[in-house]
Every structure is written in C-alpha cells, then in structure tokens.
Ligand code: SIN
C-alpha cells in the first residue's frame with residue numbers, strides 16, 4: 001500500500017485487497033436491496049448521472065429544494081445500517097471514537113460523472129470525510145477551497161481510500177469520468193464510491 005498526499009487529501013492506494021473488496025460488495029448487497037439506488041434531481045432540475053442511496057442515520061438527498069440529509073429513503077423506509085466492514089475502514093483510517101452518521105453509496109454506470117463540488121451539508125467540518133472506491137477506475141479531480149483555479153487529477157482504482165480532512169475538508173472535488181469495465185469486481189461493470197460522513 002502506498003500513501004499519497006495531494007492538496008491535503010490523503011490517498012491510500014490500495015487500502016483494500018481483493019478479498020476485502022469482494023466482501024465489501026457482499027455486505028452492500030442487502031443494503032442495496034432494502035434501499036435501492038435512485039437518481040436524485042439536482043436543484044436545477046436535471047437528474048444526476050450518478051445513481052445513489054445511503055446507509056446510516058441519515059442519507060444524502062437532493063431535489064428542487066436543494067441538497068440535504070434525509071432520515072428516510074424516498075420510498076419512505078429508514079436507511080439500512082452501515083455495514084460493520086465499512087465502519088472498520090473508517091476506524092482504521094481516522095482512528096476516531098466518533099462513528100460516521102451516513103454512508104452515501106454512489107454508483108457510476110457507463111458515462112456517469114460528478115461535477116466539481118464541496119461537501120458542505122454537514123454541521124461540523126472538523127470531522128473528516130472518508131471515501132472508498134470499488135469497481136471501475138474513476139478520474140478524480142481535486143481543486144481548491146474556492147471555486148475555480150488550477151486542479152490536479154488522479155485515477156482512483158478499486159480498493160483505494162481517500163481521507164479529506166483538516167484544511168482540505170472543504171476542497172472542491174469531482175469525478176470527470178470512469179473507465180467502464182476496467183475492473184471485474186462488479187459483474188455489470190461500473191464504479192461504486194462510498195462516502196462516510198459525520199452529519200450532526
Ligand atoms: C463525491 O464526492 O461525492 C464522490 C467522490 C467519488 O466518487 O470518488
């Protein structure tokens with residue numbers, strides 16, 4: 001495993017070996033079954049190309065009224081619990097007593113991307129954000145704490161873990177594209193990104 005620092009983002013490459021990646025996918029299966037992926041609308045009215053769902057006390061949600069955390073899946077049922085294997089990754093890379101409240105599960109199919117944004121719907125930015133990449137490679141772009149300016153990009157591969165904390169907690173980031181079918185972890189291809197956050 002190597003550990004890179006880019007603009008305050010800590011990138012563990014790869015943090016998870018193949019058996020760990022496979023068991024994480026197994027642990028996510030029942031979560032996706034009880035809280036199916038959906039395509040939220042952006043506040044501008046366009047559906048996002050990334051499909052998503054969540055586990056934990058809160059799930060991230062977006063529609064015409066804006067971005068926020070919701071206590072329930074759009075179907076009206078509570079979000080499933082965050083799988084213990086996912087919580088163990090948080091423990092290992094943050095060393096924190098506090099557990100995350102939310103695990104956002106993003107699924108990038110062929111052609112999906114995520115525009116540059118800050119993670120700022122949480123109450124306290126002193127808690128880090130942890131992200132786990134599974135499946136196809138994703139081109140991750142890291143900007144600045146203000147919109148615009150020069151950026152740096154890095155390919156995130158299956159098993160990579162990123163910690164955004166400290167001054168980098170509010171750094172703009174996004175995913176320009178994925179290399180569809182570059183990994184065989186997911187039988188139908190695509191990329192899963194888990195984002196763990198303390199919400200309140
Ligand atoms: C996100 O910032 O919401 C997703 C990041 C990623 O997919 O790697």
Ligand code: MN
Nearest residue numbers: 117118119173
């Ligand atoms: Mn983000």
